[in-house]
Amino acid sequence: MSAALRTPPQLPPDTLRVIPLGGLGDVGRNMAALEVNGEILLIDCGVLFPEDDHPGVDLILPGFEAIADRLDDVVGLVLTHGHEDHIGAVPYLLRQRVDIPLIGSRLTLALLREKLKEHRLRDVQYRTVEDSQRIVVGGFDLEFVAVNHSIPDALAVFVRTAAGTVLHTGDFKMDQLPLDGRITDLRAFARMGEEGVDLFMTDSTNAEVPGFTTPERDIMPALERVFARSKQRLIVACFASHVHRVQQVLDAAVTHGRKVVYVGRSMVRNMKVASDLGYLKVPADTVIDLRDVDSYRPDQVVLISTGSQGEPLSALSRMANREHPVIDLQPGDTVVLASSLIPGNETSIYRVINGLAGLGATVVHKGNAMVHVSGHASAGELLYCYNIVRPRNVMPVHGEVRHLIANADLAVATGVPRERTVLAEDGTVVDLAQGRARIVGQVDTSYIFVDGSTVGDISETQLTDRKILGEEGFISVLAVVNTRSQRLISGPDIHARGFHEDDTVFDPVAAQITKALEEALGDGVVDASRLQQVIRRTLGRWVSNSYRRRPMIVPLVVTV
Incomplete structure (x- = not known):
């Protein structure tokens, strides 16, 4: 897939240009730029978390320097959902132009608003949209579609332009019994397929996994067993934006008579936002403050913590290293890692697991109990979508190279011609004209490293x-x-x-x-x-x- 850097030709009138600025080759820093007739629409702006071979790096940003001299042409930034790998880089983009209109669902923009406050960014423009809503932004006619994911209020976006149409799924799966009752709107996908989808940009993360992704509610029996067996303190680690998982832990805590404590600044912030907006149902007198945890016996509390990916400064890592100022793990405590293992984080995660086990804690994770299910569509679901949408061209997004290739193979299996499956990488320039997508060039979308307050000044x-x-x-x-x-x-x-x-x-x-x-x-x-x-x-x-x-x-x- 690797392509030599080459300057794309000047964009002809009524041609849609698509440039992935991140997310193709990595699980993270998702971002794409769509351009037609001199106007640019951005989709997502996320971060990638560093691996062991990025010492001292806090975050990795998309390659939006590739469009740094075109930011005045940006008419909007669509945010498909509120995970960090889709919204985490927005503050760094807005430092270059603060008035780019931010378009997203109510929960997505609420989570982002709190983040931007921490970065002291003011005069930000927000435009809240709902599924089934249709708006026009510059030369882009946008229609939003409800999709199910591991965070509420996720959206796909159907983009109509003078040069053709694009259906971008964002991250999605097809859970038929979701916890919030909000399923992926396949009827809308079918309707858009009947209208004509010139380019289908599809989530590739689980393209190698056969069948259908396990429903979210299927982890409840495993969680119930953990609660029933735990005789001391119980700590559940998950992503700070995984509202559905936190809801399940809250429900189990109420059943077993435990108080809930949020641990980690992002967890406290995000759950307050979700609760205030009604996406998280918190029974009265269930949540207590961390400083009050010692007022209860260990078997009367459950802590919901950040740090499921082994992040060095997270609450869970500090517990494993006996560096947390409040929580001192004891032999017999139980720790549940209720999240996926993101590729590249294996060493960090197992380092934390070993540290916890060394302190005498029982560690429950996806490898020994079903305490996590994926938020992404598996191969069976992707095949289903290809057959419904019947796209003219396909461009797999969101995943490592092997995921993108597997996704392209699925498209071909449903009848999409091989020459119309675009296997791109970050920086690949794809032009859509007269119903045909072609690679026409390559631009530089190198990693932008964030080290403390330093952005982009760190070289390889x-x-x-x-x-x-x-x-x-x-x-x-x-x-x-x-x-x-x-x-x-x-x-x-x-x-x-x-x-x-x-x-x-x-x-x-x-x-x-x-x-x-x-x-x-x-x-x-x-x-x-x-x-x-x-x-x-x-x-x-x-x-x-x-x-x-x-x-x-x-x-x-x-x-x-």
Whole structure:
């Protein structure tokens, strides 16, 4: 799927251009740009959470720098639902243009509004829409469709333009007995199929999974068993936006006479929003404050916490490391990880599981009990949708490369011609004209890293340096040379961090560095940077031969 970077041609009139700015190749940072006749519509703007090979990185943003010089042409940003991988990057986009109209459902915009308050963004334009509603934004005629997902109020969007139509599913599944009674509107999908869908952009996350996704309510028996067996404190970790899962835990807590405590700032914030809007039904006198938890016996409370993905600063990780200021886990406590395992997070999650188990807690997760079901359509559901919609062209979105390929194969199996299934990656430029979608170019949509308050100033080279520092260590060398007498007059002084605790291990190589420097000086080398290269080569060769490691080596040569 990889394509060389090439500039797309100028967009002809009445041609619809689609550029995925994220979400194709990753499970996260979902974002797409649609352009027609000089106007741009954005769909979603999410974050990707860093993996172990992104040391020091807090978030990864979509490649919206690819349209940075076109932000004045953006007529709106459609947000399909309120998960972080679809709305988390909005604050960073609005820093570049704050008045981009934000279009989404009531819950989605309410969750986003609280996030934008934390970022101190004002004068934001919100436009609340409902399923079955139709609005016009610039040259885009938008119709919204109810879809079922692991968060309430999710929407698909049908985009009508002068150049053709696009049906974007967002994240969805086809749970026929959803907890909130809101099913995916397949009748609307069929109606749009009859009208004609020129490009079907479909969720690919579960395209490799056969059959149909398990209904949400099917996890209740497993949750009930956990509650019945737990004799001490019970902690349930899930996404802070998973309102349905929190509702199930609330219901089980009431049945078993336990009070509920929200743990984690985002969990507290999101559940208050969901409760205030009526999406979360909270029985009276059920929720208590974290500071009051010690007023109850351990078997009288259940904590609903963030941290199901092993995030280092989350509440659950702090509990596992005995760093939480309030919660001190005890042997016999039970921890439930009621969420999916996002690809790339395996190491972090198992690190937390091992930490919890080491403290004597019983850890219940998807691998040993059915305490989670997916929020995404499996292969059977995708086949069903392809047969209903009968699209002219298909462009799988939202998933890793293997998911996109599996989704394209499903489309082909239902009769979509192979040449009309567009296997794209982030930055692929796709033009839709006269009912045919074609790849016409590739733009740069590289990762934008967020490190604290720093956005976009972290390069891949810097990340590589950080990995070396963390894994291989750091060695500094100081030497003072007299360029006139061509002699080493001080050093080399060698010190290390994260490589070896005893600096005397460098005694053998110190003589080698001294000899190499004197030989270079004797050959007329007096430039400090060239002498530093001599040190780096000599020391690097010795470390590699002696320890089979590649630490970061920082030499400093002072010339007098």
